[in-house]
Amino acid sequence: MVLEQYQRDFISFAIANGVLSFGDYTLKSGRKSPYFFNAGKFSSGASLSKLGQYYAAAISARSAEINSFDVVFGPAYKGIPLCAATVIAIANGEGRDVQYAFNRKEAKDHGEGGSIVGAALQGKRILVVDDVITAGTAIRESMDIIREAGATLAGVVVAIDRQEKGRGENSAQSAIQEIEQQYGAPVVAVVTLGNVVEYLKEQNNESVAAMEEYRREYGVN
Ligand SMILES: O=P(O)(O)OC[C@H]1O[C@H](OP(=O)(O)OP(=O)(O)O)[C@H](O)[C@@H]1O
Numbered sequence: 078m079v080l081e082q083y084q085r086d087f088i089s090f091a092i093a094n095g096v097l098s099f100g101d102y103t104l105k106s107g108r109k110s111p112y113f114f115n116a117g118k119f120s121s122g123a124s125l126s127k128l129g130q131y132y133a134a135a136i137s138a139r140s141a142e143i144n145s146f147d148v149v150f151g152p153a154y155k156g157i158p159l160c161a162a163t164v165i166a167i168a169n170g171e172g173r174d175v176q177y178a179f180n181r182k183e184a185k186d187h188g189e190g191g192s193i194v195g196a197a198l199q200g201k202r203i204l205v206v207d208d209v210i211t212a213g214t215a216i217r218e219s220m221d222i223i224r225e226a227g228a229t230l231a232g233v234v235v236a237i238d239r240q241e242k243g244r245g246e247n248s249a250q251s252a253i254q255e256i257e258q259q260y261g262a263p264v265v266a267v268v269t270l271g272n273v274v275e276y277l278k279e280q281n282n283e284s285v286a287a288m289e290e291y292r293r294e295y296g297v298n
Contacts, residue, residue, distance in 0.1 A: 080272055080275045080276060080279070081138060083131060083134035083135070083138070083267075084267065084268045084272050084276075085276060085279075086131075087131045087134075087236075087267050087268055088268055088272065088273055088276045089276075090124075090127060090131070091114070091236075094118050094119060094124055095115075095118050096114060096115055096116055096118045096119060097112065097113075097114050097237075097273070098112065098113050098115075099111060099112050099282075099284040099287075099288075100112075100113070105211070106244055108241075108295060110291060111284060111287035111288055111290075111291050112273070112284070112288060112291075114209065114236070114237050114239075116128075116155065116208035116209065116236055117155070117208075125158055125162050126162065126165075126166070128159070128162055128236075129159075129161075129162025129163050129164075129165055129166035130166045130170065131236075131267050132159065132162070132163040132166065132206055132234055132236075132267065133163055133166035133167045133170055133171070134267075135234055135265055135266070135267040136163070136167070136204070136234060136265070137171070139232075139263065139265045142232065142263040142265065143204065143231055143232040143234075143263055143265065144202075144231060144232075145202060145231065146175070146202045146203065146204035146231035146232070147175070147176060147196075147201040147202050147203070148175070148176045148177060148178055148195075148196045148198060148201050148202075148203050148204070148228075149163050149164050149167075149175055149176070149177045149178075149203075149204050149205075149206055150177070150178050150179065150180075150198070150203045150204065150205050150206070150219060150222075150223070151177070151178075151179045151205075151206050151207065152179070152180060152205065152207055152215045152216075152218065152219045153179060153180050153181060153182045154182070155207065155208050156179060156205070156206055156207045156208070156215075157179045159206045159207065159208065160177045160178070160179055160195075160206050161177060163177075163206050163234075164176070164177045176195065176196035176201075177195050177196060178193055178194065178195030178196045178197075178198060179193075179194055179195060180192050180193055180194070180219075180222055181193075181194065192222075193222070193226070197226075198222070198223060198226035198227075198228040199226050199227045199228060200227060200228065201228045201229075202228070202229055202230075202231040203223050203228050203229065203230055203231060204231045204232055204233070204234065205219050205223075205230065205232070205233045205234070206233075206234045206235070207219075207233070207234075207235050208235060208236050209235055209236060209237060209239075210233070210235055210238075210252050210253050210256065210264065211252060212243075212252055213252040213253075213255060213256050216233055216256055216264075217256075220260060230260055230262045231262065232262050232263045232264065232265060233256065233262065233263070233264040233265070234264075234265045234266070234267070235253075235264065235265075235266050235267070236266065236267050236268070237266055237267065237268055237269070237270075237273075238251070238253050238264070238266035238268075238269040238270065239251070239270050240253075240269050240270045240271060240292070240296055240297055241270070241295040241296055241297065242295055242296070242297050243255065249297065249298070250297060251297045253266075254297065270288075270292060270296070271292075273288070274288050274289060274292065
């Protein structure tokens with residue numbers, strides 16, 4: 078697996094910000110993981126600005142799959158700064174003025190009202206950005222919003238794909254693979270678990286063995 082330079086930079090940036098850490102973690106799924114990714118720690122102007130640039134880099138690197146999009150949509154709440162940072166990075170880096178929108182978790186019944194803030198979605202191709210996909214609930218909710226608005230899904234971008242099997246007895250697929258299949262649109266991650274392992278190998282990092290073992294146990298093919 079070839080590690081692109083933006084992916085190498087993103088992993089080292091995530092480690093430096095304490096977003097990606099290695100140790101013994103128990104996940105919501107109950108799985109014991111040798112690593113943890115907490116995007117909430119990108120919590121300053123400079124780190125959010127860089128994060129937007131990594132999303133923009135991933136979108137550009139995978140443009141053949143994503144094809145074209147008109148609006149970047151961020152599901153509340155954590156998707157909100159992400160969609161804003163991503164369109165700013167696209168405007169500054171590529172000179173392309175892309176629209177953005179996000180939802181309110183609770184619809185507002187005064188003022189302009191409604192539950193979508195930002196660009197109108199109707200008839201447009203929507204790229205959804207979020208930090209992570211776990212069970213896929215947030216993305217399915219976004220899909221409902223997109224369909225109700227008469228728009229179509231161009232793709233989804235997340236920071237990391239853990240590439241692990243779902244928790245169902247016979248689940249051989251990850252939540253990301255299920256979403257790709259269900260909606261017929263690509264889900265692109267800035268980095269995958271495979272990329273992280275590759276990076277750690279390059280660095281002769283001591284966590285490689287534990288990461289590979291985790292991947293053997295829970296990884297998808
Ligand atoms: O694939 P899922 O199982 O939906 O899990 C991932 C979602 O969960 C988190 O958001 P959450 O819904 O907790 O809301 P928040 O952004 O307000 O924290 C996260 O930001 C994703 O949107």
